[in-house]
Amino acid sequence: MRRIKTAASGALVALGFALAAGSALGHGDVQPQPVKTDGLKPLGAEWVAENPYKGDAHAIQIGASGFNQNCARCHGLEMISGGLAPDLRYLPQGKEGDEYFVERMRHGAVINGVTKMPVFEGLISQEGLWAIRSYIESKHEE
Template sequence: MHSPIMSIPRGVATALRTTALTAALIGAAGVAAQQASTEPITTPVTIDLSALPVLGAPWREDNPYRGDAQVAEIGRALFNQACARCHGDDGNATHHVGTDLRRLDSYCFAKIKDLAARRHCLRDNDHYFKESVLRGKIRVGVTHMPPWEGVLTQEAVWSLKTFLESRRP
């Protein structure tokens, strides 16, 4: 009696082995990305944020610094200290494990012509960005981005978003 595995044609068996190898490599890359992003945040933020306008305790629903070039420059320095490891220097994520955050708002500008609808889209993206930074990204028990709540202030988070908006393609 033949074992079911023995009756698999040679080409199919090769394809199965290739698929298994590919899955293993993707899994290994995922583990490497996880290890890169789950290291504890032990380095304090050393960028001087004192020039940022104080926003107070309640979190804003949309970016209050949008379009402010001075805030964007502070956000750039902060981004390169805190985020570049995964998202690339100046947000250029071409060869990094993190996503290209410069494109976060691109749909709002490329597809939405109505200004009120565009403002609503930007507000949704602001909320998504804020929540992602504060709470991190954990999917199926895998941390893809550490949470920054308690490390970054509201001013710091919005300065990061302002910097990324200044880098839109």
């Protein structure tokens, strides 16, 4: 009995995923905007553990535009959240914040089988994502 129940709930979760993906697509919501990373040091395919562009003015500028096109609709323009998603000005600085960041970029946020935040790994280059992280850190508040 237990087994069957587990299988059934697994199927429900899968259905939830499909529905969430379907409705997001329906709103044209998951269309990622490419981030142009000319002038940034190339990083390759493996994730680096810490932001290689921290404090870099050029990266921050690229990241601001990348953020506004890909993240602001949930996290707020200029990173001031209207409450739909966490206010990223309070994301920790340095390595701790970098870890949160990579975790979210790779796994998104799925809550009770509903995708609240899409996965960005593979949609935006690692260079583009660290540029966005640089922008986020430049706006950090305690």
